[in-house]
Amino acid sequence: MRTIHLANEKKRDAQIGFEQNRRKEPFRSVTAAGQTPVSCRLLKSTLQTAPEMLLRKIGNLEDALTRDDPEIDMEQVGRKLEDLQKIYIDETGAPAHSVTRTEHLYAIDGTEKGCRPAAASQANIAMETQPVRWTGKTFPKDQALRRFVFIRSYQLRHVNGLTFDFLFEMAKKLSDSDSMMLLGGGEKGNEPLVLSNNGTPYRAFLEGRVRENQYVLIMHLTNLELKEVSDE
Amino acid sequence: MQKELKFTLSGKSFSGSPVKLEREKIYGRSEIVTTDRDGRVCVSASLDPEGTLIIPPGAVKPGLLDDSGNWIEKSALRMIDENGQEPTAVPSSFDGEIILTQKVSPEGFLDHIWKSVYQLDIPDLVPLIGKDIYAFPFSYRGGFSADDGFLLAANGKCWLFTGEPVDFPFIGIAEEGVLDDPDPEETDAADDLDFDMM
Numbered sequence: 094m095r096t097i098h099l100a101n102e103k104k105r106d107a108q109i110g111f112e113q114n115r116r117k118e119p120f121r122s123v124t125a126a127g128q129t130p131v132s133c134r135l136l137k138s139t140l141q142t143a144p145e146m147l148l149r150k151i152g153n154l155e156d157a158l159t160r161d162d163p164e165i166d167m168e169q170v171g172r173k174l175e176d177l178q179k180i181y182i183d184e185t186g187a188p189a190h191s192v193t194r195t196e197h198l199y200a201i202d203g204t205e206k207g208c209r210p211a212a213a214s215q216a217n218i219a220m221e222t223q224p225v226r227w228t229g230k231t232f233p234k235d236q237a238l239r240r241f242v243f244i245r246s247y248q249l250r251h252v253n254g255l256t257f258d259f260l261f262e263m264a265k266k267l268s269d270s271d272s273m274m275l276l277g278g279g280e281k282g283n284e285p286l287v288l289s290n291n292g293t294p295y296r297a298f299l300e301g302r303v304r305e306n307q308y309v310l311i312m313h314l315t316n317l318e319l320k321e322v323s324d325e
Numbered sequence: 326m327q328k329e330l331k332f333t334l335s336g337k338s339f340s341g342s343p344v345k346l347e348r349e350k351i352y353g354r355s356e357i358v359t360t361d362r363d364g365r366v367c368v369s370a371s372l373d374p375e376g377t378l379i380i381p382p383g384a385v386k387p388g389l390l391d392d393s394g395n396w397i398e399k400s401a402l403r404m405i406d407e408n409g410q411e412p413t414a415v416p417s418s419f420d421g422e423i424i425l426t427q428k429v430s431p432e433g434f435l436d437h438i439w440k441s442v443y444q445l446d447i448p449d450l451v452p453l454i455g456k457d458i459y460a461f462p463f464s465y466r467g468g469f470s471a472d473d474g475f476l477l478a479a480n481g482k483c484w485l486f487t488g489e490p491v492d493f494p495f496i497g498i499a500e501e502g503v504l505d506d507p508d509p510e511e512t513d514a515a516d517d518l519d520f521d522m523m
Contacts, residue, residue, distance in 0.1 A: 094502040094503060094504055094505055095504075095505060096504045096505070108504065109502075110502035110503070110504050112502070113491070114491055114492045114493065114494075115438070115489075115491060116489065116490060116491065116492060117407075119406060119407065119412075119470060120404045120405065120406055120412055120469050120470060121404070121405060122402040122403070122404055123402065123403060123404075123405055124391055124397055124401065124402060125401060125403070126391075127409075128391050128392055130389035130390065130391060130397050130402065131389065131390050131391075131392075132387065132388075132389060133387070133388055133389070133390050134385050134386070134387055134388070135385070135386050135387075135388050136378075136380065136384060136385065136386075137383075137384050137385060137386040138381070138383075138384045139378070139380070139381070139384065140370075140379050140380075140381045140384075143381055143384075169378065174371075174373065174380070174385055175374070176374045177371040177372065177373060177374070177380065177385075178371065178372045178374070179369060179370075179371060179372075180369075180370055180371065180372045180379070181359050181361075181367040181368065181369060181370065182367060182368060182370045182379060182381070183361055183365055183367050184365060184366075186379065186381065188372075188379065189359075189361040189365075189367040190361065190362065191361065191362045192359045192360065192361055192362075192367055193359070193360050193361075193362075194357050194358070194359050195357070195358050195359075195360070196355050196356070196357055197355060197356045197357075197358055198353065198354075198355050199353050199354050199355065199356070200353045201349070201350060201351070201352075201353050206353065208358075211357050234431050234435075235431050235456065238431055238434060238435060238477075239477060239478075239479035239480075240479070242346065242439060242442050242486075243435065243439070244439065245438065246435070246436075246438065246491060246493075248493050248494075250496060250500075250501070250502035251496075251498075251501050251502065252501050252502055252503065252504055253501060254498060256501075257498045257501065300435065302432065302493075302495070304495050306497055306498070307495035307496055307497045308495065308496065309493045309494070309495050309496070311435070311493055313435070316348065317346065317348055317351070317442075318351065319346070319442075319479050319480065319484060320351050320480070321444065321480060321481075321482060322344055322345075322346055322347070322350040322351060322444055323344075323350065324327075324342070324344040324444075324446075
């Protein structure tokens with residue numbers, strides 16, 4: 094179970110767990126013989142057999158294609174691929190060094206608004222010195238679900254008796270008020286949450302439910318608002 | 326002409342074309358451009374674990390193999406359910422009428438992972454839906470199973486949510502979890518605009 098460092102409204106904090114409870118797929122694909130197929134990744138072509146390379150290397154490509162098979166590397170094609178590393182290559186196919194990544198921003202109509210150095214996002218949910226905080230901003234549940242599209246939802250779970258009380262109280266407070274609490278990360282506790290390094294930043298809302306001595310505490314994540322879109 | 330979904334509520338019929346809700350239609354989009362030290366544009370490629378082969382973009386083909394390692398075409402596969410039976414085909418929701426009778430609670434709606442959200446411009450249906458949320462089976466193209474579909478009204482529009490259910494069981498003190506070692510295994514492409522809706 095993954096860890097989140099969470100503080101309550103009294104700024105008491107604890108490390109607790111969270112998980113996603115997806116249901117098992119009701120159907121699966123099988124072969125005619127009833128076997129479950131195994132997914133794999135195979136090499137389709139190589140750098141040397143790419144069309145641009147062939148055009149550069151071979152003068153009369155049309156003749157070469159009808160005479161031989163220069164577009165297929167018989168030694169490599171069909172090779173099973175695993176544990177690949179990501180690299181950058183230049184236009185000649187050589188590995189590029191000291192690359193610079195720039196983020197270009199485009200408006201809804203496709204016009205470029207500007208650019209900035211691309212920054213890698215850092216996970217901020219399990220930092221020892223900066224717990225994820227209650228911001229104090231609450232949204233009635235029926236308003237929140239009509240304002241945001243919750244892309245992912247995770248259930249929070251206690252890891253000992255003390256954190257049971259900690260989470261139960263949160264769930265009860267939210268359940269009694271029928272509202273969701275906006276969570277914030279970072280130093281000031283007002284930043285979106287990033288669950289893993291290079292991950293997407295999400296606004297996060299806590300929803301609580303209570304039944305006798307049991308609770309459900311759900312962290313809903315969103316990066317999309319329910320706003321009118323054009324059909325063009 | 327765009328396809329229309331037909332709904333029936335309180336004996337009245339309504340129809341509208343769904344428009345998919347996407348981030349780039351609201352916030353715009355961003356694109357990462359990588360350049361080398363001479364300012365030339367580079368592309369992303371892969372390197373095999375031995376470091377002997379550079380694999381250009383588009384050169385990796387996902388596929389399926391049987392137990393003996395033989396290639397299997399997707400068209401040769403068949404679907405079965407957990408009892409080994411072939412499921413009954415479900416028609417596309419565009420081919421029939423969606424009758425809105427089943428209302429669900431906010432929790433019944435929230436306990437889902439959304440696959441898609443669509444905007445429907447049906448002004449006359451908005452006041453009839455009001456604060457309710459209606460549930461129905463939904464399949465965009467037809468297939469072996471329908472998703473859970475929901476219709477609600479917000480901001481003067483109708484919104485169709487489609488997704489699959491998730492379980493959030495009540496937990497008591499004895500059902501404590503065990504934390505993993507720190508290992509941020511999920512990674513996403515950080516190519517979205519900053520989200521600043523507050």
